[in-house]
Amino acid sequence: MDLTELLKIANAERNKQKSIRVHCCTSTGCQAANSLSVKNNLATAVKESGLSDRVEVVGVGCMGFCGRGPLVQIDPEDTLYEEVTPEDAPSIIDALNGGVVKPIQGDSQHPFFARQMRIVRQNTGKVDPESIEEYIAVGGYQSLYKAIYDLTPTEIVQEISKSGLRGRGGGGYPTGLKWATVAKMAGEQKYVICNGDEGDPGAFMDRSVLESDPHLVLEGMAIAGYAVGANHGYIYVRAEYPLAIQRLQKAIQQAKRYGILGSQIFESPFDFKIDIRIGAGAFVCGEETALIQSIEGKRGNPVPRPPYPAESGLWKWPTLINNVETLANIAAIIREGADWYSSIGTENSKGTKIFALTGKIRNNGLIEVPMGISLREIVEEMGGGVPEGEIKAVQTGGPSGGCIPASMLDIPVDYDSLSKIGSMMGSGGMVVMDRATSMVEVAQFYMEFCREESCGKCVPCRAGTVQLDALLTKIVNKKATMDDLTKLEALCQMVKDTSLCGLGITAPNPVLSTLRYFKEEYLELIQANNLDVSLTS
Amino acid sequence: MSVRTLTINNIPVAIEEGATILEAAKEAGVTIPTLCHLEGVSDVGACRLCLVEVENINKLLPACVTQVTEEMVVHTNTPKLQEYRRMAVELIFAEGNHVCAICVANGNCELQDAAIQVGMDHTRFPYRFPDRHVDVSHSQFGIDHNRCILCTRCIRVCNEIEGAHVWDVAQRGENCYIASGLSQPWGEVEACTSCGKCVDACPTGAIFRKGTTSAEKQRDRAKLEFVVNAREKQEWTR
Structure with a gap:
C-alpha cells in the first residue's frame, strides 16, 4: 500500500457512495432505543420506494444528541430526525420524494450543534465505523502516511509540543512533553498504550469516539508509535463497552489487511501492531500505573511514581500512555499543523474538548467545544438549561472533580480556570444539577463511589474513604454534629495529601468543593439534628 | 559509586x-x-x-x-506529618478488630508501637467492627484476619524470599483480605512450605504460631535478614 493506492481507495469509495445518504446512529445509546430496527426499516423503505439508485442507508456513529435518540440525519441536505421509531421510517424516505413527514424533525441549527467545533468528532455521525474505506474516503490514514514519509519522529514530537495539546484524560499533562520523554528514553522495546478505561459516572466521551471512529484512534496510536519509537500498542478498554471492543477489533483487522497496521506499514520499515486488552470492572485501572499492572496480568493496583511509565512502564520498558481523546486529536494536528491547532482555545488550553452533558438538562448528549467557552454557554445555550426551575451547580471531572455553583457559570472552561476554583477538567463528564439537588447527597454519592472503587492498597484511601462516607451519610441522615464536620474536613485533607494514587488524592474533591460553595447545606442538616435532639430531650 | x-x-x-x-x-x-x-x-x-x-x-x-x-x-516530623500519621494509625485501628488484651502479639506488636510512636491513645473514628474470619486449618500456624492491617509483608516474604507465593490480596477496598492459595483454607495450600517466614514478617498478631496465647508471640526478624544476606552475599553464618 502506498499513497496512490490509498487515494485510489478513497476515490473508489467516494464514487461508490450514493448522492443521498441516510445516516442512522448505531451507537450504544441509540441502539438501546431500537435504532437497529429503525435502520432496517429505512433500508426496506428505500428498496420499496425505488430510490435505491440514489439513496443509501448507512449505520453511523454517535451524532451527539443522545437524549433524543434514535437519530437519523439526511446527508447532504442536513435534515435531522429525533426519537425516530421503526414505524417512522417509510415517511422519512417518502419525504425524500416530496412527501410529508410526521413532526419529528429536529433543528440541526440549534446551538447544541451550531456552537460545536468538531476536530475529534469530525467524522462521527458521518462515516460507518465498521468500514475502513469510508474512513479512508474522508482522508483517513493520510496523516499516518505523512508522518512516516514527510516527517521525522523528532519533527512529529515537536509538532505535537507546538500544538499545545494536553492530556484529555483529566490530568492535563502536556502531550508533547510526554512524547518527547518516551522518545528520548533508550530502550530496545517501547510501548504505546491507549487508555480507554473511562469510568467517571456520567461520562461517555471515549466510548463514543471508540464506537464511532475507531480508525481515528488507531491512526493516532500508530503516529505516536512512530514518533516515540514503539512498535507495539495496547488499547485498554473496559469490558462494559462491548460495542467499542467489537468495532476496534474489526478496525484493527481491516487496517492490517490493507497493510496500514502490522509489519512494514505503507511499505516503510516501520512496524506497529495493536492489541486490545479488556478491563475487568475496576475504576482504578484508569490510573496509568494500575492499568499497566492490569495489562501485565497482575492485580490492578497502582504503584508509586516515580518511576513514571515514560521511564519504566509496561514490563519495565518506556511506555507512552495517552487517553483515547488525546490520541484522537493527533491525526488532525499532523494534517492541519500545530499552528492551526494552537490557534484554537485559550493561552494554556489548546484545541477542543468533548463533554458529556448529563443530569438535569434539556439537551443530553455529547458536545465538542473549543477550550475557553464559558460554562454558561455550554449549559444554558447548548444544553438548553434545566427542564424545570433553576441551575444550582455543575459537576465536572467526575469523582475527582468538584461542583461549580451557578454563580460561577461565566468562568471559561479550560484546565487552569477549573482547577483554580477547586474543580477540574477531568475526562469531560458534566453533570448539571437543579435546585432540588442536595449537594451533601451529591458529595456522599461520589464518596461512596470512591469507597467502592478503592483498590485497598494504601491506608488513607482504603480506610479513609470508608470513614468519609460514614460521616457524610451521618450528615445526610441529620444525625451529625459540628464535631463531625470538623472531622470530615480534617480527614478530607489527610486523604488528599497522603493517598498513593490519583483516586485517593482526588476522592475528597467533591466534598471539599461543596464545602467551599455550599457549606450552608451541611450546616442546615447539622442544625436539623440539633433541633431533633433538643425536642426529644 | x-x-x-x-x-x-x-x-x-x-x-x-x-x-x-x-x-x-x-x-x-x-x-x-x-x-x-x-x-x-x-x-x-x-x-x-x-x-x-x-x-x-x-x-x-x-x-x-x-x-x-x-x-x-x-x-x-512536622506538625502536619504528626497529625497525618496519627490519623492513619487511627484509621487502621478503627478498620479492623484490634483487641490488644487477648492478642498473641500484645507487647510485641508493631501496630502498638506505631500507636505509641505517633501518640495515638484513642481513635476519633467509630470502629467498623468488620465481620472477618480466623483460619486455623494449617497444622502449625493460624491467620486471624481481624488483626490484619493489609501491609502485605507476608505476601512479599513468601514471594520474594521463600518463592512459594502462598499469599495474595483478594477483593478490593474495605473488603480486601489476604487470601491463601486460590482463596482456600491455608492448610490445603500445597505450595506452603510451612517455613514460618510470614509469621516472622507479620507486624501484628494476624499470622501466628499455633499454641501461642496472649502476649506470647515472638518473632525471629533477624532470620529474614540472615536468609537474604546468605543468598545475596553468601554469608552463611549467623
Whole structure:
C-alpha cells in the first residue's frame, strides 16, 4: 500500500457512495432505543420506494444528541430526525420524494450543534465505523502516511509540543512533553498504550469516539508509535463497552489487511501492531500505573511514581500512555499543523474538548467545544438549561472533580480556570444539577463511589474513604454534629495529601468543593439534628 | 559509586546514590515510623506512615520508595506529618478488630508501637467492627484476619524470599483480605512450605504460631535478614 493506492481507495469509495445518504446512529445509546430496527426499516423503505439508485442507508456513529435518540440525519441536505421509531421510517424516505413527514424533525441549527467545533468528532455521525474505506474516503490514514514519509519522529514530537495539546484524560499533562520523554528514553522495546478505561459516572466521551471512529484512534496510536519509537500498542478498554471492543477489533483487522497496521506499514520499515486488552470492572485501572499492572496480568493496583511509565512502564520498558481523546486529536494536528491547532482555545488550553452533558438538562448528549467557552454557554445555550426551575451547580471531572455553583457559570472552561476554583477538567463528564439537588447527597454519592472503587492498597484511601462516607451519610441522615464536620474536613485533607494514587488524592474533591460553595447545606442538616435532639430531650 | 549529601531534620547525611530517604534517615539516626516496610523485601509505599516533607516539593513523599537527591532538605516530623500519621494509625485501628488484651502479639506488636510512636491513645473514628474470619486449618500456624492491617509483608516474604507465593490480596477496598492459595483454607495450600517466614514478617498478631496465647508471640526478624544476606552475599553464618 502506498499513497496512490490509498487515494485510489478513497476515490473508489467516494464514487461508490450514493448522492443521498441516510445516516442512522448505531451507537450504544441509540441502539438501546431500537435504532437497529429503525435502520432496517429505512433500508426496506428505500428498496420499496425505488430510490435505491440514489439513496443509501448507512449505520453511523454517535451524532451527539443522545437524549433524543434514535437519530437519523439526511446527508447532504442536513435534515435531522429525533426519537425516530421503526414505524417512522417509510415517511422519512417518502419525504425524500416530496412527501410529508410526521413532526419529528429536529433543528440541526440549534446551538447544541451550531456552537460545536468538531476536530475529534469530525467524522462521527458521518462515516460507518465498521468500514475502513469510508474512513479512508474522508482522508483517513493520510496523516499516518505523512508522518512516516514527510516527517521525522523528532519533527512529529515537536509538532505535537507546538500544538499545545494536553492530556484529555483529566490530568492535563502536556502531550508533547510526554512524547518527547518516551522518545528520548533508550530502550530496545517501547510501548504505546491507549487508555480507554473511562469510568467517571456520567461520562461517555471515549466510548463514543471508540464506537464511532475507531480508525481515528488507531491512526493516532500508530503516529505516536512512530514518533516515540514503539512498535507495539495496547488499547485498554473496559469490558462494559462491548460495542467499542467489537468495532476496534474489526478496525484493527481491516487496517492490517490493507497493510496500514502490522509489519512494514505503507511499505516503510516501520512496524506497529495493536492489541486490545479488556478491563475487568475496576475504576482504578484508569490510573496509568494500575492499568499497566492490569495489562501485565497482575492485580490492578497502582504503584508509586516515580518511576513514571515514560521511564519504566509496561514490563519495565518506556511506555507512552495517552487517553483515547488525546490520541484522537493527533491525526488532525499532523494534517492541519500545530499552528492551526494552537490557534484554537485559550493561552494554556489548546484545541477542543468533548463533554458529556448529563443530569438535569434539556439537551443530553455529547458536545465538542473549543477550550475557553464559558460554562454558561455550554449549559444554558447548548444544553438548553434545566427542564424545570433553576441551575444550582455543575459537576465536572467526575469523582475527582468538584461542583461549580451557578454563580460561577461565566468562568471559561479550560484546565487552569477549573482547577483554580477547586474543580477540574477531568475526562469531560458534566453533570448539571437543579435546585432540588442536595449537594451533601451529591458529595456522599461520589464518596461512596470512591469507597467502592478503592483498590485497598494504601491506608488513607482504603480506610479513609470508608470513614468519609460514614460521616457524610451521618450528615445526610441529620444525625451529625459540628464535631463531625470538623472531622470530615480534617480527614478530607489527610486523604488528599497522603493517598498513593490519583483516586485517593482526588476522592475528597467533591466534598471539599461543596464545602467551599455550599457549606450552608451541611450546616442546615447539622442544625436539623440539633433541633431533633433538643425536642426529644 | 557516587554519593549524595542531604539534610534530614537539619542533620547532614552522606549516602550512596540510589538509597532511599528511609535509609538515609537511619544513617542520620532519625526514626521514621513505618508499617509496610520490611528489611529484605521490596517496598510498596502502602501504609503512608513514612511520608516526609521535602522542601520545594509540594507533595508528601513516602520515604521508603523515594530516592535521595543531592542537597535534598527533608523534614520527617512536622506538625502536619504528626497529625497525618496519627490519623492513619487511627484509621487502621478503627478498620479492623484490634483487641490488644487477648492478642498473641500484645507487647510485641508493631501496630502498638506505631500507636505509641505517633501518640495515638484513642481513635476519633467509630470502629467498623468488620465481620472477618480466623483460619486455623494449617497444622502449625493460624491467620486471624481481624488483626490484619493489609501491609502485605507476608505476601512479599513468601514471594520474594521463600518463592512459594502462598499469599495474595483478594477483593478490593474495605473488603480486601489476604487470601491463601486460590482463596482456600491455608492448610490445603500445597505450595506452603510451612517455613514460618510470614509469621516472622507479620507486624501484628494476624499470622501466628499455633499454641501461642496472649502476649506470647515472638518473632525471629533477624532470620529474614540472615536468609537474604546468605543468598545475596553468601554469608552463611549467623
